[in-house]
Amino acid sequence: MRDHGRALRDAAGRLVASPMASLLSVLVIAVALSLPVGLYVGLSHLQSFTRQLSSDPQVSIFLALDADSRDAAAVEQKLRSDPEISGYRFIARAQALSDLRRNAGLSDVLDNLKQNPLPDAFVATVHGNRPETLERLRDDAAGWPKVGHVQLDSEWARKLDAALRLGRTAVEILGALLAAALVAVTFNTIRLQILTRREEIEVAKLIGATNPFVRRPFLWFGTLQGLAGGLAAWGVVALAIHLLNRDLAGLAALYSADFRMPGLSLPDAATLLAFSAVLGWLGAWLSVTRHLRRIGRV
């Protein structure tokens, strides 16, 4: 423990002793980390948004504009008698119009319309949300009298979700590559340090230093540098989200909606810091193990 304390002080001292070099290394690490982390935050936000939308896949059955209440009752009868339908809801055309007016911020446009362009509609869900049942219902309902149009609502959301999964995989690959870059940066920093401290290492080994004793300050240095890089990346991501949210607010206002990206959650940030520290340690370990062997048996 005492040795670790001393090694930690030694490493921190060396980080501070050459502020410019340390700053640049930390910056490189921060950039390498903030890129995948930022993309990850954006993607998971989008993904949770689409999950929410596609949570209950439903079939919307729009009646023809000239359908009357008897036609609607006939459709309702068919829906009620289908054992695979778990529930349905009738949305009268007047109600649909007022919903639209309230939600989408299109009241100006709607006010200019001479008549309600929306049809009556049923929204149905099926037991188990099985795609084949949903598709069967969509195809059946399209053939019913006075049904204008049938739509499987969750489809676009499912497609977007699949696309986002693809994006997530891409981010993971990017993350892995940049993690390797972090290890490489640390490896190189430590290599230079070992070269400048070669004499000290040789003398220490001559008077009885073990390899762990020699290694320790370098491992702490790599860990601290990684940790500093992780902290900086956290800051970069937080700043980027703040700036993006400012623009998003403007965009959202145009749609009378309110969406903003949440920042990095605390557990996510803790993971980021732990990850960057471990990668820094790994780079230092690889470097010090390799280069100590070169200094060899003195």
Next chain:
Amino acid sequence: MISFSHVSKRYAGGFEALRDVSLTIESGELVLITGHSGAGKSTLLKLMAAIELASSGAVLISGQNLAKLTPAAVPFLRRRFGIVFQDHKLLYDRNVFQNVLLPLQIAGFDGRDAARRARAALDKVGLLGKEKAAPITLSGGEQQRVCIARAVAHRPAVLLVDEPTGNLDEAYARNIVELFRAFHQVGVTVVIATHDRSVGEQLSARTIHLGQGRIAA
């Protein structure tokens, strides 16, 4: 006890530094290794501290064969020695006190105890007033004494000394040699490699003379 049995050392280039050397140094003994430069004196000391390994024959320290030592055990062997290097090997990025502190930190002494021992060692070589000085500002003789303080700070059982009087004027050299006699008198095994005849005259100790890698009669 240090024991060499038919030890030869051949370096990578083919140069044979030691040939069939057998000797025994008892605990608490004061021994001089003499000979011209290149006679193998430094190599002999390096073999004792496992800085080099014998090409053939066996080097035993307290009955332990160094050829059979694992790399992880070597540091602990070296802590039984204090080594006074010919070129001092001081670290110039830290002051005198920190240089002397290094072996104590390596051996795991806690901060206060280590500082006390380092000061005691500096006091013994008469440099207590210079503990804050940078080694580069010291004279050759003073640097030599810092090196001695570093070698004895952790109170090793054996002191290995390589050419202690190299570049020193006569009075200073006598002074240094008296220090080694003092360590010997408190029970430390002292092995001094030197080409300087006056050291032998001053100490009148057992002398092993090396010539071209062999022990001369």
